[in-house]
Amino acid sequence: MDMSVTPLAHQVTSKALTWLHAHREHGALPEYSTAQLAEPNSVYKPLGETALAASLVVREAVAGTQELRIARELLDFCWEQLGEGAMLHERLLRYPMMSDPLETYTHFARSGYRHRALERLVAHTTSLRSARAAEVLPNRRLAVANAARVAGLDRGPIPFDWDALRRETWLGSFPEPWLVDWVNAYNMTHSVFHCTDWGRLPTGLGADLSAYVGNWLPVWTDIWAEIGEWDLMAELMIVGSCLPEPHCDAGDWERLASLQHEDGLYPRDAQPVSDDPGERFSDQHHPTVVAAVAGTLALSRTLGSRP
Numbered sequence: 001m002d003m004s005v006t007p008l009a010h011q012v013t014s015k016a017l018t019w020l021h022a023h024r025e026h027g028a029l030p031e032y033s034t035a036q037l038a039e040p041n042s043v044y045k046p047l048g049e050t051a052l053a054a055s056l057v058v059r060e061a062v063a064g065t066q067e068l069r070i071a072r073e074l075l076d077f078c079w080e081q082l083g084e085g086a087m088l089h090e091r092l093l094r095y096p097m098m099s100d101p102l103e104t105y106t107h108f109a110r111s112g113y114r115h116r117a118l119e120r121l122v123a124h125t126t127s128l129r130s131a132r133a134a135e136v137l138p139n140r141r142l143a144v145a146n147a148a149r150v151a152g153l154d155r156g157p158i159p160f161d162w163d164a165l166r167r168e169t170w171l172g173s174f175p176e177p178w179l180v181d182w183v184n185a186y187n188m189t190h191s192v193f194h195c196t197d198w199g200r201l202p203t204g205l206g207a208d209l210s211a212y213v214g215n216w217l218p219v220w221t222d223i224w225a226e227i228g229e230w231d232l233m234a235e236l237m238i239v240g241s242c243l244p245e246p247h248c249d250a251g252d253w254e255r256l257a258s259l260q261h262e263d264g265l266y267p268r269d270a271q272p273v274s275d276d277p278g279e280r281f282s283d284q285h286h287p288t289v290v291a292a293v294a295g296t297l298a299l300s301r302t303l304g305s306r307p
Contacts, residue, residue, distance in 0.1 A: 004250045009295040011295075012294065013067060015053075016295065017264070017292055024074060026285075029047070055071075075108065075113065091106060096125045102144065102148065102153075102255040106146075109186075119151065126148050139194065148160070162194060198297065221249075230268060237256065237294045238297055248301060266287045
């Protein structure tokens with residue numbers, strides 16, 4: 001493991017968290033928001049993504065006292081925005097086939113925030129045949145399975161078959177690596193994230209798939225870096241920190257750190273970044289979350305907090 005990655009990963013994490021904290025009000029829910037929001041991606045998805053990054057900082061506990069404080073403040077803000085879980089509970093009551101309440105809740109449950117009524121409802125809905133048979137992308141099934149696992153809600157009468165879930169994904173077919181495209185590259189990264197619970201379970205992908213990803217990850221990372229897809233490049237770097245033999249390349253980290261803006265924003269791609277505060281948040285929030293996660297997990301693996 002190249003220890004020269006450690007200061008770069010810490011720098012990226014700290015700056016990204018600072019940006020997310022400074023601009024958190026841009027991700028606040030609109031006034032009079034209700035659980036009937038038709039499109040969560042455009043309204044409270046940023047809250048869930050911010051909570052993901054913050055929850056991993058808290059879980060790994062390697063970033064430093066200042067970063068832990070910021071992460072906790074971000075989690076408190078997001079939890080308060082969601083009515084301390086009440087909005088997610090009401091949303092699932094109204095739309096029992098939707099998985100976003102569980103997936104959002106998991107980031108808080110990982111960090112000790114609980115809503116018992118929501119947990120009872122999730123335990124019921126995740127056991128339903130209809131919910132298990134919903135026609136979604138295979139990596140989305142993995143997302144639900146991991147969310148239930150993290151929240152401790154996967155102990156129902158129908159256990160999740162992780163081997164089958166892995167095999168159903170694009171990655172699980174051991175695809176021709178030169179045929180990777182933008183969509184399947186993102187799907188592959190999320191398959192890895194969910195199988196390993198964002199690096200908590202480095203063996204969760206299985207030895208054969210881990211070896212396959214480890215062989216081709218440096219090539220894929222270089223490809224997306226070369227064409228200026230910085231968000232995807234950083235997601236692939238997260239994948240490297242999720243493997244049993246982590247791939248944390250100093251050159252990749254020097255490149256990522258050089259792309260990050262001084263205020264902590266990490267750009268989505270090589271296109272110009274808007275000067276408008278609202279557009280900056282809507283366009284660059286996700287990649288900045290990705291940078292925070294990438295830095296957190298790389299820092300954890302280089303410091304040896306995972307086997």
